[in-house]
Amino acid sequence: MWSVTPPPHEAEAVFRRCIGRGRDHVRLLRAAPEVAAAAQRYESAATAGQLHTLRPAEFTSAHMTDKELQNTYNNRMVRRSSPGRPVYTQIRQSAPDQICPLCGHRPVASLDHALPKKHFPLLAVAPANLVPCCADCNHTKSEAIPSNPGEVYLHPYFDDVDDDIWLVADIIESAPAAAVFGVSSPTHWNPDLAARVKFHFKSLGLANLYTAQAGSEIRALAYVSAGAHYRDGPDGVREVLADYRDGRRRLHQNTWQAALFQALLSSDWYCDGGFRST
Ligand SMILES: [Zn+2]
Incomplete structure (x- = not known):
């Protein structure tokens, strides 16, 4: 596993960019502070190697459904010409040599949610939760939730294990x-x-x-x-x-x-x- 420079984008700014001024944007933007708070909790836990302590119930919104949050990523960040697509592309291209940092071998094909958006919808567009990844690693990681410290995949933005030969x-x-x-x-x-x-x-x-x-x-x-x-x-x-x-x-x-x-x-x-x- 290789480290990658974390994306420079703030989660709330990316969320606001994705929502834009589309239909229902006034209601949807009420979730912006929740997105910011969720990203902060996530980054603190990831820095401490404690992502397994985060529970899905703490990552839902009072203003948006889980589906709406997940679709913010699918429709407003991944989709070509969508408002969040430039951020998606920038993160995807951040892996050195365009090689998946998780396996260190196959080419990057998409972004992986380090904590799955299905269970952590408020992190659906949080840049620190989005990691450039190959199709195989993305598929294998699936939507599993870590329940103890030994079940947390290495995180290219927060873990650097390349100082030692392992x-x-x-x-x-x-x-x-x-x-x-x-x-x-x-x-x-x-x-x-x-x-x-x-x-x-x-x-x-x-x-x-x-x-x-x-x-x-x-x-x-x-x-x-x-x-x-x-x-x-x-x-x-x-x-x-x-x-x-x-x-x-x-x-x-x-x-x-x-x-x-x-x-x-x-x-x-x-x-x-x-x-x-x-
Ligand atoms: Zn890979």
């Missing part, structure tokens, strides 16, 4: 060689953060995604590994893989590619000829 891989020393991925939590993380990273990794099916990607990468590396081994033996292979790993880590510490290169260079079997088994 994504690791092991090489299956067989023909063909393969990689399996997992989470290794640093000892200085608090237990809630460690549980969240594991939940995020497991629930989004990242182990399978990365293993599938690693297969062709391992085959492609056979050629360069053979050349390095011919010139300098196993240490030559390790050197090339270390360069690849360091190049990836300059972008992000935790990518499946960096974890793969580290695992391969740690495998004496691979570096001393296992690359031929690919």
Whole structure:
């Protein structure tokens, strides 16, 4: 999971922009202070890693129905040419390289409600609750409500776990060689953060995604590994893989590619000829 710079927009301003001066706008705008208060509660909880403490009953409006709030997003923010569409587009384009920050691999396809709008309607257009996301991660996250700290997905605006290396891989020393991925939590993380990273990794099916990607990468590396081994033996292979790993880590510490290169260079079997088994 990679961090993304939070959107600069205030929730109430986005809500007012979406409502505009359309039909019934006087009644609908009465919900604006509720939207602002809801966003403030949400941001405080997200900053503290406490999103699981927020309950749906506290995120409904006295002035708008749940459906009206949800449709504010659907019809006045997502729909092309709608008043909120520029904000939608700006948030969607905020992910570096247009890659989903939740899986770090697939392209961004939409915005995900970190807390689902079905259960938290006052957060339907709150920018801090809208995260650029790929179609698969969005679909997998669905409309689940976290009930304990270990069920809160990592939030790209509020959580930054890229200072530590936590994504690791092991090489299956067989023909063909393969990689399996997992989470290794640093000892200085608090237990809630460690549980969240594991939940995020497991629930989004990242182990399978990365293993599938690693297969062709391992085959492609056979050629360069053979050349390095011919010139300098196993240490030559390790050197090339270390360069690849360091190049990836300059972008992000935790990518499946960096974890793969580290695992391969740690495998004496691979570096001393296992690359031929690919
Ligand atoms: Zn994704």
